Amino acid sequence: MGQKVHPTGFRLGISQGWDSSWSLDPTQRGHDYRHNLHMDLEVRNLITQLFASKGSYVGKIGISKNSNTGIVDINVFGYVPGEIKKYSLNGSVITTSKEELQVQLKRLIEVLNKKYVSEVFTLNCVIVKGIISDTRKKKKFWKKKFWKKGSVKRKGRFKIRSLSGSKLSNSRVTIKSDSFVNKQPNKNKSWRKTSIKSFIKSGMKEFKYLSRKSYFDSMINIIFLVFKTKQPQFLASFLARELTKTRKQRALYLHSVSVCAFFFKVMPDLKGIRIQVCGRINKTKRSRKYITQYGEIACQTILKPVEYGFDEACTSYGSMGVKVWLSY
Numbered sequence: 001m002g003q004k005v006h007p008t009g010f011r012l013g014i015s016q017g018w019d020s021s022w023s024l025d026p027t028q029r030g031h032d033y034r035h036n037l038h039m040d041l042e043v044r045n046l047i048t049q050l051f052a053s054k055g056s057y058v059g060k061i062g063i064s065k066n067s068n069t070g071i072v073d074i075n076v077f078g079y080v081p082g083e084i085k086k087y088s089l090n091g092s093v094i095t096t097s098k099e100e101l102q103v104q105l106k107r108l109i110e111v112l113n114k115k116y117v118s119e120v121f122t123l124n125c126v127i128v129k130g131i132i133s134d135t136r137k138k139k140k141f142w143k144k145k146f147w148k149k150g151s152v153k154r155k156g157r158f159k160i161r162s163l164s165g166s167k168l169s170n171s172r173v174t175i176k177s178d179s180f181v182n183k184q185p186n187k188n189k190s191w192r193k194t195s196i197k198s199f200i201k202s203g204m205k206e207f208k209y210l211s212r213k214s215y216f217d218s219m220i221n222i223i224f225l226v227f228k229t230k231q232p233q234f235l236a237s238f239l240a241r242e243l244t245k246t247r248k249q250r251a252l253y254l255h256s257v258s259v260c261a262f263f264f265k266v267m268p269d270l271k272g273i274r275i276q277v278c279g280r281i282n283k284t285k286r287s288r289k290y291i292t293q294y295g296e297i298a299c300q301t302i303l304k305p306v307e308y309g310f311d312e313a314c315t316s317y318g319s320m321g322v323k324v325w326l327s328y
Helices: 031-053 097-115 193-206 216-229 233-243 249-266
Strands: 020-022 057-065 071-080 085-087 093-096 120-129 132-138 157-163 172-175 180-183 272-279 288-295 306-315 318-327
Touching (some): 020 031, 031 057, 031 097, 057 233, 071 097, 071 216, 093 097, 193 216, 193 249, 216 233, 216 249, 233 318, 249 288
Parallel strands (some): 020 057, 071 120
Antiparallel strands (some): 057 071, 085 093, 120 172, 132 157, 272 288, 306 318
16 A cells, blocks of 8 residues: 556556567467567667766667567667767877767677577667766966965866757767668757756856766756656666765765756756655665655656656665656
8 A cells, every 4th residue: 555656557558658569470489579578678788788888878768679570679868978088199089988889889789680680670879968078177376486384285176167069969870780870960949059058057056066076067967858858767877876886875865856956946847756765875774765756746647647767776785776757
């Protein structure tokens, strides 16, 4: 009693569809279901691990197969942090994290086509680049030959965060088994650069005291992306990954909740958001559950769309579950 119904499974076939849809011939044997299920799980795990190796995040992964053509279509929506360029010894730019990810996704499709000869895999991947870019610069402060007593040296390193000049939707990548093509995105008024930068700048000014945190850039980018694209899986995977890194886990949760509250007031697209973290936060003896909700979430109404994201953080003293609901 009192348990919430799974929002996606409760609305399947009525207001939402399946993330995986495989159609087969009725003449085929029953063991093909087991084969396709393991293939689906393997593809999802490989894509998530590939994005995680580059410090990126994956939203919703959709996989579908047509029985007539035998083509397995994979649709991925992912996030990549700001441009991190790798330089050679001569100073010329070699690659960026986004370009490396695109090349590795192409290799992944080639490996899958060789492993499963009967199927033909195609990948349509939309990669969103982070707007806030963290640039480290050195500045030489004034120096005196003779220091007075009680004077303290200042540190010469500091961080300057700037906004990159790229749009969120300018990196659509279509990867097929034979070709590797970059398509230009569809121009949409809701994805204008000016409106995006205004929201990001207001969030940076509001939470300027968090700029020293290592996860500040990705937190602002991901929470804005969650409210814009309505995919809570980004926030769930971000919290799960950062909870395994830091010891101040409760502070991380409270910071992300405050940023969500700010964007929920500024952006009127969503009707409600709910964040739940359960586990031994800050190495407590007993597991606790932290729940925060803004707005309304219709968990018992089938017609109202509700998105759901879940991820698990595995730490040395137990595992913690992260759940995020979005109502729009």
